[in-house]
Amino acid sequence: MSSSQILKGILEGCLLSIIGKGETYGYEMIEKLNEYGFNMVREGSIYPLLLRMKKEGLVVTSQKQLPSGGPKRKYYSLTRKGEEELAAFKEKWGSLSKSVDRLLEEEG
Amino acid sequence: MxxxxxxxxxxxxxxxxxxxxxxxxxxxxxxxxxxxxxxxxxxxxxxxxxxxxxxxxxxxxxxxxxEMPIDRKDVLKYSLMVMIGAIAFIVLGNVVRGGIEASVLELISYPLIILFYIGLISVTFRRIATSGNKMLVWTLLGIVGAVPTVLILALLFLNGAVETPTVTFHSTWNIIAAAVAVLLIIGLSLWTRTWVMIIIAAIVFVPDLIMNVTELEESTKIITSSMLIMLGMAIYLFFMWKKDKKQNVIG
Known part of the structure; x- marks a missing residue:
C-alpha cells in the first residue's frame, strides 16, 4: 500500500466524520478540514473520493437553491451504510493510532 | 464576479x-x-x-x-446518431448526383469507416482535452478533419480496382431513399434540438439540385455549385462566429 493510499483511506474516514456532523458541501468540507489542520490535502482531491463514496452508497446528495440565487449547490449527507462505515473507521483508527503512539513513545 | x-x-x-x-x-x-x-x-x-x-x-x-462509470446507453445513442446521420448524408449525396449506385464493398466499408471515425474522435478529443499545447491541438484537429477524406478517397480507389456486385436504385427508389434520408436528418435535428445538420445539408445539396434543373454545361455546373457550397459555408461560419462573440460578451 503506497503512502497516498493510506492517506486516501484516512481522508475518506475524515470526510465521513465531517458529513456525519451535518449536511455539507465540498468547499465547506475543505474549510472544516483546514480548521483541523489538514492543510496537506489538495482541495480537488476530495471530489474523486466523494464520487466513489456516493457510488458505494455511503453518502447521498441533494441540490439546494442558495438564498443568494445563482446556481444550485450540491449537499452531502450520510446514509445508514455511511454511518456504519464511519463507526468502523473510528474503531480501526483508534486502535491504529494507539499502536503507533505506543511504538513512537518508546523511542523518545 | x-x-x-x-x-x-x-x-x-x-x-x-x-x-x-x-x-x-x-x-x-x-x-x-x-x-x-x-x-x-x-x-x-x-x-x-x-x-x-x-x-x-x-x-x-x-x-x-x-470514479465515473461508462454510460453504455449514451455511447450507443451517440454512435447510432452519428452513424444514421452520416449514412443519410451519403444517401442524399448519391441521389443528388444522379442516383444511388453502391457496390458491396462500399456498403460494407462506409459503416466501418464511420465506426472507426467515432473511435478516432473519442481518442483524439481526450488527447486534446488534456493537452496544454495549442500547436498539438491544431495538428490533431487537422488530422481528424483529413482522415475521413483520405479514407473515402482510398475506398473510391479500391472500389475502382476491385470488382464487387453493385446495387443500383432506380428512379422511384431513389426518391424514397432521399425522402427517408431527409426525414432522418429532420428527426435527428429535432431530437438533438439543433439546426446544424439541416443547415449543412441545405448548404451542401441545394446548389447541386439547382444546377440539375439548369441547362448549363456540365463543367459550369460543377464549378458554380462548388462555389455556392463554399459561399454557403462561409456565410454560415460567419453567423456562428458572430453568435459566439455575442454570447461571450454576455457571459
Missing part, C-alpha cells in the same frame, strides 16, 4: 474529456457544476485553479473519470 479564464478553460476541457470518455451526461454536468461552485469560492479566497486541482490537470481529469 465570474470564474477566471483558467478555471473556465479547465472546466471546458474536463467536460470534453468526460464526454469523449463516454460518461453519463447528467453526471458530467453534476460534477462540472460542483467544481464550478468550488472554484468560484476558492477564487474569491484568492486561490487559483492549480491550488485546487494540482499541477497536472490531466491527472486530475483521469482521477475523476476513473
Amino acid at each position: 465570474g470564474l477566471s479564464v483558467q478555471s473556465q478553460e479547465f472546466l471546458a476541457n474536463l467536460r470534453l474529456y468526460l464526454i469523449s470518455s463516454g460518461k453519463n451526461e447528467d453526471e458530467i454536468e453534476s460534477i462540472i457544476s460542483e467544481l464550478n461552485d468550488h472554484l468560484l469560492q476558492a477564487e474569491k479566497a484568492g486561490k487559483d485553479v492549480s491550488d485546487i486541482i494540482g499541477k497536472s490537470p490531466k491527472d486530475y481529469m483521469k482521477q475523476l473519470s476513473k
Whole structure:
C-alpha cells in the first residue's frame, strides 16, 4: 500500500466524520478540514473520493437553491451504510493510532 | 464576479474529456457544476485553479473519470446518431448526383469507416482535452478533419480496382431513399434540438439540385455549385462566429 493510499483511506474516514456532523458541501468540507489542520490535502482531491463514496452508497446528495440565487449547490449527507462505515473507521483508527503512539513513545 | 479564464478553460476541457470518455451526461454536468461552485469560492479566497486541482490537470481529469462509470446507453445513442446521420448524408449525396449506385464493398466499408471515425474522435478529443499545447491541438484537429477524406478517397480507389456486385436504385427508389434520408436528418435535428445538420445539408445539396434543373454545361455546373457550397459555408461560419462573440460578451 503506497503512502497516498493510506492517506486516501484516512481522508475518506475524515470526510465521513465531517458529513456525519451535518449536511455539507465540498468547499465547506475543505474549510472544516483546514480548521483541523489538514492543510496537506489538495482541495480537488476530495471530489474523486466523494464520487466513489456516493457510488458505494455511503453518502447521498441533494441540490439546494442558495438564498443568494445563482446556481444550485450540491449537499452531502450520510446514509445508514455511511454511518456504519464511519463507526468502523473510528474503531480501526483508534486502535491504529494507539499502536503507533505506543511504538513512537518508546523511542523518545 | 465570474470564474477566471483558467478555471473556465479547465472546466471546458474536463467536460470534453468526460464526454469523449463516454460518461453519463447528467453526471458530467453534476460534477462540472460542483467544481464550478468550488472554484468560484476558492477564487474569491484568492486561490487559483492549480491550488485546487494540482499541477497536472490531466491527472486530475483521469482521477475523476476513473470514479465515473461508462454510460453504455449514451455511447450507443451517440454512435447510432452519428452513424444514421452520416449514412443519410451519403444517401442524399448519391441521389443528388444522379442516383444511388453502391457496390458491396462500399456498403460494407462506409459503416466501418464511420465506426472507426467515432473511435478516432473519442481518442483524439481526450488527447486534446488534456493537452496544454495549442500547436498539438491544431495538428490533431487537422488530422481528424483529413482522415475521413483520405479514407473515402482510398475506398473510391479500391472500389475502382476491385470488382464487387453493385446495387443500383432506380428512379422511384431513389426518391424514397432521399425522402427517408431527409426525414432522418429532420428527426435527428429535432431530437438533438439543433439546426446544424439541416443547415449543412441545405448548404451542401441545394446548389447541386439547382444546377440539375439548369441547362448549363456540365463543367459550369460543377464549378458554380462548388462555389455556392463554399459561399454557403462561409456565410454560415460567419453567423456562428458572430453568435459566439455575442454570447461571450454576455457571459
